[in-house]
Each structure stands twice: as structure tokens, then as C-alpha cells.
Amino acid sequence: MSSSVLFDTPGPRTRARHRLYGVIGAVVLLALLGLIVWRMWETGQFAYELWEPFVTPAYIQVLLVDGLLKTLQMAFLSIIFAVVFGLVFGAGKLSDHSFVRWPCWLVVEFFRAVPLLLLIIFIFYAFGVGDGFGAYWSVVFGLTLYNGSVLAEVFRAGIQAVPHGQGEAAYAIGMRKTQVMTIVLLPQGVKIMLPAIISQCVVALKDTSLGYYITAPGLTFVGKQIYTEFGNQLQTVLVVASLYIASNLVLTWVATWVQHRLVGEKKQLEVSVVGAPSTGGEA
């Protein structure tokens, strides 16, 4: 019995060899870590002044309120909008009418294929600057269009993942198309989609950082202000990164919990690659 397809269960001699590799690996990794710490020491990165902002309550407040909270707000708003966008276009892609299906397909593919930063920059310079709605909403709308398109694809896949018999049975007892969708398919599909939607929140949260380029508020922007003032680039990056990582790990944990709770150990929803031939309307 082996527990991996790649190798058999090791015997005593192999285990000894693996321990040796483990020791060598640990030494190499520690040496790498030591090298970084030594570089930090050499360049005086442990000086108290450089870390001071992160133990000063006023700056902690700025980081958490103007930084993290704004970032979370932007991610949350854009996911809410994206869910609506995704529902509309996901349903559009499943439509029986090709004049609805094709435009929806085009919109979704376009926003999935264009880099988010390009989109945000365009929205900002076309509608955001001057009398426009500003950097904050440019990021939110950019995120909405991108994540909405991804979610449209998630919705389509989720609806199609509901067993065919469900829809057929609903038609057989005389339900109309809208009823089949809203009463039978959607409630079951949502359970399948939910983990994918929460994972998309992680993506949205990470992508809010792109607001840095158009000086939208958020963690990276606050971070930039702090390191411009104190010259503590490395320290700021480490703190900002840990805030992002902590919030994302919480989200990931929620996603896994929901997955276990609602779907069980089954495979996660597979969403097609961008540019894959449309399978919409086959269901």
C-alpha cells in the first residue's frame, strides 16, 4: 500500500535518506532566510524608527480604517455589483435566443480577456477624472466588470451542473422557463456556485490593490504614503502584505467551510478557460 501515486511507502533506509534530504533542505532554507536577515541587518532595516509607524496607534488606525477598511469596502461593493452583473449575463448566456446569447457571450469574453488594470485606467481617464466619479469608483466599476464576467461564467457552469433531470421534470409538470430557472435550477445551482463566488472575493480583494496606479484609496495607497514619509519601504510592504494575507486566509477559510457544508467533498466547479468555445445554450 502506498499513499502516493509517485512513490512507494518508504522503508527504513529510504526514510533515513529522506531525513537527510530534510536536514539538507532545512539548512539551505535557513541559509536563505539568514541571508535575507543579514541583508536587512547590514542595511539597518531593524532600526526602530523604520518600524515605529506600525506600533503608533494613529498610524495603525490609518492603516486599518483608511487602508484595510476601504479595501474591503471596494472589494465588497464590487462583488455585490458583480453578482448582479454575473446573474444577468450568465442567464443571458443560457438564453434560448441567439440574439440574447451572442451579445452576452461577447461582453463576458471581452471583459475576461482584457487586463483589469487596462480597464481601470480607461474607466478612470474616460469617466473618473475631473468632474467624474473619481478613482474609488473607477476601481469598483473595473472590478465589477471583470469579476462580473467571471461570475457570469460561474453561474452558467453552476446552472449546468444541476442534473438535467431536474429541469426536465420541472418542464414536465408544466412550469414555464422562468419558473424552471428561478424555482428549480437557481436554488440548487447557488449551492454549487457559492464556494466559487467566495473564492472570487479573494481575487477581488487582491485586485483592489491595482487602485495604486490611479491613486485610489486602499491599503497599497496608504502604504505608499507611509513609506514616502518614513522611507521604510520594506517594513511597509511586509505589513501591508500580511494584512492582505490575513484577510484572504479568512475568506479562503470561509469558502472551504461553505464548500464542506453545502457541497460536500465533491469536486469544485470547473469554469472554462477564457476564449474556450462557447457551450452556452446546450443545456
Place this chain on the structure above:
Amino acid sequence: MDDIANDPGLVLNAFWVTIQLAVLSGLASLVLGTLLAAMRVGPVAVLARFGTVYVSIVRNTPLLVIFVLVFIAAPTLDLLVKTPFLVKGVIALTIYTSAFVCEAIRAGINSVSLGQAEAARAIGLTFGATMTQVVLPQAFRATVPPLASVLIALAKNTSVAAAFGLAEATARMRGLTNNNADDRWLIFITFAIGYIIIVEIMSAGAISLERRWRVTR
């Protein structure tokens, strides 16, 4: 539109930088990602733990923060001071993408069921034959679709380099938009189409590979 019409090279040069970034960091992250995947699925506990930690840290950090680390924070450690921007961009993109490559490859290996390896050993194949004839071909096929999404995401992620002084396509679009405010839409559509072409070529390649290697199970 005059700028683009007079000098289509402006657009093409910018996309050439994008393609360079994508190809170089794509190759580098395939190598690093495979190495990480080997560490994660291998029998050495220390390396497996390291791989897990690396992946969970990098996957949860925004790419932009990694760019800040490489472009702005590293020089304060006297590291990467005189490195060309292109190389720095490739380093940042590689740090980020290799975590995703690692996960794609690991998922591919995990998709091969244990019975396959056991059956191969049971009919007397050696370890080498088990690997090369049974396990790896299946793992490799299962890796193609997720790896394709990772590389497509990488091609789009090269745009983040625009915020750090690399004159790639997104930075060029911003410059052109500034100078020709009236033609914003045309400029945006031009660059969007450029990216779409890159993405579509990659995805068409992945789909044809997948079709060619598909096995009936």
C-alpha cells in the same frame, strides 16, 4: 488617433515588451513552479511544508504588492539595484505565477488515481516505467487546462508592470490616452484587441493540445 495612425510601431513595440515579459516569466515560473510542485508532493516533510507555506503566502498577496517588494523595497536592501526593469518585472511575475503553476501541476498529479500506480506495479512495471508510461502522461494531460488558465492570467498580469515604469502595452495606452483624449475609445479598443489576440492565441493552443491528448476513460 493620429499618433497610432502615424506610427503603428508605438503599439507594436509596447506589445513586444508585454510578450517578452509574458514569455520570459512564463518559462521561469514553469521551472520554479515545477520545482515547488515536486517539493510539495515529495516525501521530504521539510520541503513539502516550505512549498505549502510559499504557495499560501504568495497566492494571498496581491501581485502589485510583490511588484512593490521587488521594485521599491528590494533596493533598500541593496538588492537588485542596477537590474534592468524588464528583469525585475520578470522576477516579480515569476514569484507570483510560480505559486499558481505549482498548484496546477499538483492538481494534475492528484487527479491520477492511486489504482493506476498500483495496477502498474501489479503487472510488474518498474518504478521508471510506472512513472513514464502510466502516471506522468495522465498527470500531464490533466495539467493542461489549469496551466493554460494560469499562463493566460500571467499574460494579463504583465499589465501591472505599467505601474512600475515598464513601457509595455498598458503603460503605452495610458500615455496615448493622455495625449489624445478625444480618441480614448479607439485607443482603448486597439489595446484591448491586442490583449484579446494574445489571450485567444494561448487559449486556442491549449484547447488544441487538450483535444490532441484527450484520452477516453
